Amino acid sequence: MLFDVQQSLLRSGDNNPVELRIASDMVKRGMFAAPIIVIAGGLIWGRAGAFSAAFGLALVFFNFLLAASIVSWAARISTTLVMAVSMFGYFARLALMFAIVYPFRNEPWISRYSLGLTMLIAHLGLLIWEIRFVSISLAYPGLKPRQPRKN
């Protein structure tokens, strides 16, 4: 049984790192929405708001990609590692976010409201947006297949 699980993970991990594909897709969509969010931050909180919004977006993208990378990497190795990496990865990423934001806390280009709200809205917004494009089926795990173009 364990051998089956490992083999299945190996197959899905080698050819189809689903987490990474979902995270990359989210970042791609986030890139399209980024100018709007940065401009909105700039309009509400000024230049600091725009910079903070961009910083917050970069943090959210980094967080998604890092989470996806480590889970995809662990899935290629073993289920035990998936469990360990998911739990400790969560705490490590929280600590990393703190470590990244903390040195910049008193910089003049940081607007706390813009940074905080951007992180929250971008994280939840991108997830909800991505739900529409995720396929939860045996045939296509990960993202839904694209429709062929009609000529």
Place this chain on the structure above:
Amino acid sequence: MEAFAHFVAELSAGEQKAAQAAIGAGFAYGLAAIGPGIGIGYVVGKAIEAMARQPEAAGMVRTTMFLGIAFTEALALIGFVVFILLGL
């Protein structure tokens, strides 16, 4: 403890307020991380169980697991935002 109380009493009102905000922010972040930690453990545990029961569905289960982790993590992010706003 007395030394600490003496130290706190010597702080100005502004400094005391800043210290209380910092302590509150630390608690907000720390407490906000506990719930999602339990939630993520539950999500991943169930996903591993599902993969063990049906190995051919591993890709599908991992998709759901990743989204579940990300949604649960949003709660911790709320704590982080409160931390940023209160006492960074």
